[in-house]
Amino acid sequence: DIQLTQFPSSLSASVGDTVTITCRASQSISTYFNWYRQKPGKAPELLIYAASSLQTGVPSRFDGSGSGTDFTLTISNLQPEDFATYYCQQSYSTPVTFGGGTKVEI
Amino acid sequence: QVQLQESGPGLVKPSETLSLICTVSGDSITNYYWSWIRQPPGKGLEWIGYVYSSGGSKYNPSLKSRVTMSVDTSKSQFSLKLSSVTAADSAVYYCARSRYCTSATCSHMDVWGKGTTVTVSS
Numbered sequence: 001d002i003q004l005t006q007f008p009s010s011l012s013a014s015v016g017d018t019v020t021i022t023c024r025a026s027q028s029i030s031t032y033f034n035w036y037r038q039k040p041g042k043a044p045e046l047l048i049y050a051a052s053s054l055q056t057g058v059p060s061r062f063d064g065s066g067s068g069t070d071f072t073l074t075i076s077n078l079q080p081e082d083f084a085t086y087y088c089q090q091s092y093s094t095p096v097t098f099g100g101g102t103k104v105e106i
Numbered sequence: 107q108v109q110l111q112e113s114g115p116g117l118v119k120p121s122e123t124l125s126l127i128c129t130v131s132g133d134s135i136t137n138y139y140w141s142w143i144r145q146p147p148g149k150g151l152e153w154i155g156y157v158y159s160s161g162g163s164k165y166n167p168s169l170k171s172r173v174t175m176s177v178d179t180s181k182s183q184f185s186l187k188l189s190s191v192t193a194a195d196s197a198v199y200y201c202a203r204s205r206y207c208t209s210a211t212c213s214h215m216d217v218w219g220k221g222t223t224v225t226v227s228s
Contacts, residue, residue, distance in 0.1 A: 034214040043200055043221050044151065049214035087151055089214070095166040096141075096153040096212050 002026050002090050006099035013078055013104060021073045021102045023088035028068045032092035035064055035073045038101075039084045047086075048073065078104075108133035110201050110219035118195075118226050124188040128201030128219055135159050135177065139207040140184045141215060142175065144197040152197075156207050157184055164209065191226045198223050 003026035013019050025033075031051035036044035046055045048064035051071060061076040075082055083106055088099040114126035128140065142154040155165035157175035165173045174187040188195060199222055202215035 032211065043218040044215075045218065046214055046216050049216070055216065089151075091211055091213050093211050094164055094207075094209075095168070098151040098153070100150050 001095055002029060002093060002097055004088050004090055004097055004099035006086075006088055006102050008102060009100065010103040010105060012106065013083075014106065015078055015080060017078045018074065018076045019078060019104060021075075021086055021088075021104075023066075023071045023073075023099050025069045025071075025090055025092075029090050029092035031067050032090060033064075033066065033071050034089045034091060035062075036087045036089060037082070037084050038087060039081065044087060075104075108203065108217050110203065110217060112199060112201050112219045112222040114199075114222060114224070116223055116225060118191055118224060119228050120192055120226055121190055124186070124191050124195060124224055124226070126186045126199055126201075126222065126224070127183050128185070130182045130184075130203075135179055135182045135184070139204040139212060140175075140177070141202045141204060141212065142186045143200045143202055143215075144195075145200070145221075146194075146197045153212075154186065154188075156204065156212055158207070164207070164212075193226050196224060196226045 005024045033051045035048040038044040052064045063074045085101045085103045111129045118124045136159040139156045141156040157163040172189045177184045201219045203217040204213045
């Protein structure tokens with residue numbers, strides 16, 4: 001299985017800040033890589049697919065980059081609804097796997 | 107727009123079979139791939155497997171011996187059965203849609219259900 005290591009596991013930020021979350025894959029996965037946001041008590045929602053493509057309806061303050069083994073999610077101008085847990089996911093091979101999550105707190 | 111809704115018992119006894127259904131509304135169930143993902147309390151996400159509208163499927167090897175997925179296109183539903191459950195199977199179970207999968211991979215999941223909590227306890 002492909003392992004995804006996310007860091008940091010948590011971070012503190014304020015409204016208006018810019019934060020960056022990193023995910024490293026245990027082997028090269030090209031750009032078969034996605035990011036999700038999970039608000040407390042809610043289902044995950046797709047933010048970024050294919051490493052850098054913004055899902056329809058997702059604000060442009062979310063930006064994904066990377067390829068191979070290293071990927072980043074940058075959130076600019078952090079909004080109250082962005083205080084949530086973020087998960088990376090690889091879609092290069094089955095079983096599909098997720099990172100351990102990054103909790104963005106106030 | 108397309109919506110997914112999970113349903114099933116919230117409490118299952120140890121050693122019994124967990125059975126869940128996901129109902130698709132707002133779009134056709136055909137030509138998409140349908141996954142189940144679970145999340146134990148306070149933990150991360152685990153992909154259980156997918157089923158295609160024609161009935162093909164692929165499961166996570168860690169659960170493969172206990173998992174069965176199927177599709178009922180006439181009802182726009184797909185289902186998950188997980189046998190011989192233990193407390194470790196207690197989780198929120200989500201259904202989700204992918205636009206394509208192969209035997210080796212599955213694309214991003216762009217639509218998710220709200221999730222249903224299943225507790226395994228006697």
